[in-house]
Amino acid sequence: MMKSDFFSGLAENNRELLLKVPMSDIHNHSTKGCRRSWLAEQLNMVLPDPPEKFDGLSGMQEWFTREIKPYCTGKEGIILRWEGAFAEAKRNHIVRLAMNFGVTEIDLVGGMEPFRKMIDGFHQKHCPDTVFEPEITYISLCNVEEETERMDQFVSDGYFRSIDVCGGENLRPIEDFLPLYRKAEQFHLIKKMHVGESGPAEDVRKAVEILGLDEVHHGIRAADSKDVMRFLAENKIQLNVCPSSNVMLGYARSFKDHPIKVLYESGVNVTINTDDLLIFDSSIENEYLLLYRAGVLSAEQLNEIRLLGNRPRSRSI
Numbered sequence: 001m002m003k004s005d006f007f008s009g010l011a012e013n014n015r016e017l018l019l020k021v022p023m024s025d026i027h028n029h030s031t032k033g034c035r036r037s038w039l040a041e042q043l044n045m046v047l048p049d050p051p052e053k054f055d056g057l058s059g060m061q062e063w064f065t066r067e068i069k070p071y072c073t074g075k076e077g078i079i080l081r082w083e084g085a086f087a088e089a090k091r092n093h094i095v096r097l098a099m100n101f102g103v104t105e106i107d108l109v110g111g112m113e114p115f116r117k118m119i120d121g122f123h124q125k126h127c128p129d130t131v132f133e134p135e136i137t138y139i140s141l142c143n144v145e146e147e148t149e150r151m152d153q154f155v156s157d158g159y160f161r162s163i164d165v166c167g168g169e170n171l172r173p174i175e176d177f178l179p180l181y182r183k184a185e186q187f188h189l190i191k192k193m194h195v196g197e198s199g200p201a202e203d204v205r206k207a208v209e210i211l212g213l214d215e216v217h218h219g220i221r222a223a224d225s226k227d228v229m230r231f232l233a234e235n236k237i238q239l240n241v242c243p244s245s246n247v248m249l250g251y252a253r254s255f256k257d258h259p260i261k262v263l264y265e266s267g268v269n270v271t272i273n274t275d276d277l278l279i280f281d282s283s284i285e286n287e288y289l290l291l292y293r294a295g296v297l298s299a300e301q302l303n304e305i306r307l308l309g310n311r312p313r314s315r316s317i
């Protein structure tokens with residue numbers, strides 16, 4: 001039984017059992033979505049271990065650019081890492097995978113047609129039974145006007161299910177992104193954004209209200225405000241949380257003190273995800289295990305979170 005595998009896996013610290021349990025990963029940056037050991041094997045080399053902590057988002061980017069990227073660079077490197085993300089979905093019995101893809105990478109491989117063909121090929125090859133929900137992502141410093149104008153070429157075929165903005169908070173006012181999200185709405189995309197990872201709780205509410213977000217990537221700082229948590233709970237806004245990422249980037253003090261506990265216990269819908277598993281050297285079963293072993297949430301609570309993540313969400317109307 002799947003259910004008992006999950007409970008025994010946690011209680012016995014048994015990874016093999018946990019790997020058999022259906023899980024989801026819905027906050028995953030595709031170019032960093034493969035395991036380091038998988039990539040090392042493909043490249044036939046040893047890749048360095050990540051440090052225990054990074055100096056924020058920029059420290060992480062620097063480490064990645066210096067230590068990993070030189071060995072899997074350019075178009076071929078990106079394609080290899082994309083394939084690795086699907087290989088990991090198979091290994092980890094991911095039944096629902098929402099991965100985000102940057103427009104720059106899609107351009108790099110020649111646009112939507114070759115991109116789709118390639119990604120669908122990896123999906124079919126590694127994990128055809130996984131519900132796959134592609135997400136289009138923009139970096140916060142993108143040229144909003146230009147990207148809004150050319151969004152059609154990426155989303156008009158209906159391939160993408162959701163939109164996201166990532167790459168640093170508070171680099172510009174939230175209102176700046178309105179044109180992108182209005183256009184996304186015309187294409188019925190589920191609206192998400194990276195917010196409340198480093199920025200304050202109030203920003204999470206603001207982003208949801210201004211852009212009409214359906215879900216939030218991270219959003220952990222909402223735990224600092226009872227008001228914002230109540231707002232998220234009442235409006236059923238789900239936070240896609242990535243514990244290892246938060247701890248290693250210094251946005252959560254430790255696993256033991258991770259805000260997911262307060263969020264969950266305040267009635268906010270949360271899911272557990274990997275973010276950039278190539279960098280943080282974790283994987284989805286490990287995230288559940290780390291939270292359980294740190295005593296953050298009980299097996300029953302973690303199971304409830306797991307089941308919520310596994311439920312595919314319907315398109316925005």
Ligand SMILES: [Zn+2]
Pocket residue numbers: 027029166194217275
């Ligand atoms: Zn992220």
